[in-house]
Amino acid sequence: MRKLTRKATIYDIARLSGASPSTVSAALGESWRTRRISEATVEAIRRIAAAEGYSTNMQARGLRKARSGLVGMVIPLHDNRFFSSMSQSFEAAARDRGLVPVIASSMREPAEELRIVETLISYAVDYLFIAGATDPDAVTAMCRAANLRHIFVDLPGKGAPSVVSDNAKGAADLTRRLLADRPVTGATPRDRIYLIGGDATDYASAQRIAAFRAVLTEAGLPPLDEQIIACGYAPRSALREIAALCDRLGGLPAGVFVNSVTVLEGVLNHLSRLPLDDLRACVIGCYDYDPFAAYLQFPVHMVRQDAHGLIQEAYRMIDENVLDLVLKMVEPELIAPRTFYDSPFSDRG
């Protein structure tokens, strides 16, 4: 017969054990050593608590201690290999520290991002990670007002420590690789390399676009503005833009630098409609790694961003109480077509 009563509190355990609530609190927590509660008492109290299915009410504890035990993270979206890897690492690292992770997705909407930050502040998260921030300054302002330690990941902010991929290096490496694979003359619009996807106003894309331009210029192929198609990250708009581009050019260009895995999804949607020989004449690079995308019918050069490393580094800053406005870079890695990268969680599924 199921008990319909509310959850047990320390008062219940106190009554049952004959000890006082404060003793119970100490016995059930960490402070019993310093309070010099006898081991016998602690044992007895814990036994009873276990029997009653007691568990600490974290709302009450948090209220009293002014620490919730929660760590928040804002990501653009869950349904994305890069960000979901970050979530996985974020969660593991949180647990290692006895914290409970709360991950929310902003859909890259600045307003939504701020609403989420406000919500997380309401729940008194102890730290906040913001990945792919769309409005870092506003986030910093809110966190400052709430006295909340925060840290930017992937896209940096000016008001807090930041950990980002070395986008310039990753993009330069990828661009060079595309050129090496498929030398172009730049003589005709089709004999050029195009960059598609991303938001030219965000830091990561800006860095990548700059590197892309620089490498092309170095190679004596200074890019025209129309070679940069920063149409956002959504598959749907990427599909539209790559189709339009092929229309304009009368076919695929010599090469495409795809600015994220979600963009690649849209691009692939279009490419899949074209004859295979056309695809093979075009060299494709993608700024992000996906094991399946590594084995498509045409080779794809990929840049694997170190999601795990980014998160580790960010937690290190929290652990070491770094408050300086550092901008830490984590190296991405160029992955050759048809190569497997063994993720840190590949023994899980």
Next chain:
Amino acid sequence: MRKLTRKATIYDIARLSGASPSTVSAALGESWRTRRISEATVEAIRRIAAAEGYSTNMQARGLRKARSGLVGMVIPLHDNRFFSSMSQSFEAAARDRGLVPVIASSMREPAEELRIVETLISYAVDYLFIAGATDPDAVTAMCRAANLRHIFVDLPGKGAPSVVSDNAKGAADLTRRLLADRPVTGATPRDRIYLIGGDATDYASAQRIAAFRAVLTEAGLPPLDEQIIACGYAPRSALREIAALCDRLGGLPAGVFVNSVTVLEGVLNHLSRLPLDDLRACVIGCYDYDPFAAYLQFPVHMVRQDAHGLIQEAYRMIDENVLDLVLKMVEPELIAPRTFYDSPFSDRG
């Protein structure tokens, strides 16, 4: 100059506005209508609160109201297309209801799963979704003790409403499709279809395996036990098992039913080392959809589970206060090789 003071409380707003804390509380919340606070007062209070950057302390509110405003969900892992889609839908649906989602991954470890449930209970989540439960009965026991409404998704439980994919139908469809694509005789070990991956003791895999067996049997090809290789969901073990299988058979079998997208990752890792012609002689099906996996060098038949539909249905049960031990089925969809499925979030990235 940054204020270093703690966050504003209703007492601060009360002092500043000349109203009482309870009036402030009402004005800032929903109850001011029924309490018949004048609009003017409400306005004034809200203005001051906004100016002070006030936001409700949800720990305190939750403690008082015995409702946290949190909804929990346990998933096996974040870094997985199926589950991360679920997260995305779960979060959107939570927000529609004014709830804050807390998603935690169990890595498919029963002990971890229970620890997470206990943690979520500690934080007083108002509802709990458990996706891919490894120990549903234990979860139900804990939730009962804590008086927590819960619901199983993907893998059902006996003690609470459950929403699951129609695994039998999905697996039967996929198996039939494999047979249609690549008729086998069953005469030699290589001329058979093998199922790889999953956990034979979990409900979903059990259903799929049963359907796989049934379809083969119907077709006059009753499967041997060695045709079922339920080696778990991890890419790494799938890699090992498919390699071992090919070793035993002296090459790829006629067909492979891959039991999840993570398993496909491991399988692909092996297949990628084989000559393309060998792969093309083997028909591959995967129970899960991934847009990139849909465009590999060899065709892959896929079953798309309706993550969004599962979550919608689960929330519907919460909304309608369904308490019966129903087992609701959601139909998966067979997706032909090289087909794009347009996800509900493809306008995002």
Next chain:
DNA sequence: ATGAAAGCGCTAACAA
């Protein structure tokens, strides 16, 4: 070695 009591910030009776 343990207990009593105050208070974290909020809401809901109950008063006025």
Next chain:
DNA sequence: TTGTTAGCGCTTTCAT
């Protein structure tokens, strides 16, 4: 229409 008060469950001085 608004104010006063008690108390949600916990931790922490301060007593003893």
